[in-house]
Amino acid sequence: MIEVLSTGAPNLVQDLGRPGHLGIGVGRSGAMDAMALSLANALVGNDDGEAGIEISLFPFRVRFQSDTVFACTGSDSRLLLDERALAPWWGRRASAGQVLVVERPRRGARAYLAFSGGIDVAPVLGSRSTDLKDGFGGWEGRGLRRGDVLPLGTAGNPVLQASGLGLIPNDIPPFWQELSRRCITVRAMPAAEYELFSHEARTALTSTDYKVTPDANRQGYRLVGEALTLSRPLELLSHGIVPGTIQVPPSGQPIIQLAEANTCGGYPKIATVIEADLWRLAQAPVGCSVRFMTVDQDQAISASKAQADERASLRSNIALMARRS
Template identity: 50%
Template sequence: MIEILTSAAFNTIQDLGRRGARRFGVSTSGAMDPIALAGGNALLGNDDNAAGIEIQTFPFRLRFQADAAFALTGADHISTLAGSPVGSWWCRRARAGDILAIETPRRGARVYATFGGGLDVPSVLGSRSTHLRAGFGGLEGRTLQAGDVIPVGRRLCEAGRRFDFGAAPPDVAIAGAGSAVDRVLRIRLMRAGEYDLFPEAVQARFWSTTWKISARSDRGGYRLAGDKLTLDAPVEMRSHGVVPGVVQVPPGGEPIIQMSDANTAGGYPKMAAVIQADLWRLGQATPGSFITFSEVSYRDAVAAMAPVNDYLARLRATADLYRAL
């Protein structure tokens, strides 16, 4: 068991998301940075999809009520266990009574806390992810609060197993996935279905503008401030399916990137779509930060996932060796 001692708004239990329920109008949810969640689980020997805590408001504190292994991944941050520093992208062994304290990240938006065996909350529609708007999944379908007690799965703290090592974060280890350059994050996109509805001049502005992530952004979508992408005349469309990463343009002309809690359908024209290999990087972008877009082909988008998958496979293989030492 773990007990939440301090938690501001919007910290939730997430796994890799709810698949196969979009036809019922249920969004995917899941971790905004799935590489961080899967990486933390790999450090512990969990299944990639084991549920952990997505922390996006700080400070965050919890107490271990029993011995447990845990890992911290995602944003570059400062944390302590029983007063002793714990690094980012690191796993440790906690003892009953130890307090884990996580402070505001120095870089990045979200920290992921994973636990040996995963968080043992009910699976709803095939996932333990919290769906805040529908009020199910996670812990009673809500954000975490002080006083919450959450069960942890099978213990992985047996004698002889090592839990004090870490891994290089993906923005260091994956070629081409570096941090923002000159404080601007570069994201790769493909054209989407209604791209050709926009005049060439508007298309050019879309690619050349440095966009600012608005403070009105959340897990549902990132609203972008910058140049206006307006059509010569309004376009009325029937609602159509959308997925995380799709860039829609409402009549006001300021794009919205659909994120983990995005609606399953919408009627705004689709300008482009963030490639899967860059969604985790976007999930670590903070409101107020800047991004630019570059266009890639479908072939390049598929190929871009190979380094990401290789990174997770190497991390898991190395972690398995370390735990056996």
């Protein structure tokens, strides 16, 4: 078990989400940065979908109540295990009684903690993810509080020795450089109403920067930049939307739906961020600028395949290095 030593309602138990329930009004939820959580799970010998902790309010502190294998990925955050500094994107063993601190990120917005065996809370609709909008799943359907004691599942195949093991996916170093410049690029496909926006709006989408405003959370990010205008007035009935959908309300300032996206909405959609780049948005802090680059369906599929292939390769390499240690 682990004991939470710091408060922070935005810090949540999450797995990879509960797809397939939009028809009954239940969103996907799950980790904002699915790549980071799945690789943290790989470092501790779990399947990709085991539940961990998504941290977006720092510093975050936990005490291990038993010997545990853990890993922390996602943001560029310094870790302290009983005051001993550890690198980000690293996993190792902790002994009962030790305290882990995840400090405020130097770059990025969210860190992910995984534990061998996963966090053992009851699944709801096939997932252990917290759905904050509806108040179910995760730990009592809410964010974590000081004093919460979370049970861990039975460790399947913890692969790390005491000195630990780390990894850095290929996309992370250049992405951290982008974050240092406070501007990231994400790929997006034109959406259903793309052609109904003015030529100026379609040009602005890919040629100007849009800044993440303080009105940003797991449901979505409100951006501010050059207004995106329609070529003519348009009224739409509410219709299904998914994480990554870029909606444009009458103000002309875009909204990107994210992990806890509404299941339907009536604003026109200019584009949809491809699934392979949603993790980039998850790590974009308030004040960071976003620039969109349009791609087609084949490019979006290729990007998802490349990401899945790298994830599988990293998992294989982790297992190989563990056997050699």
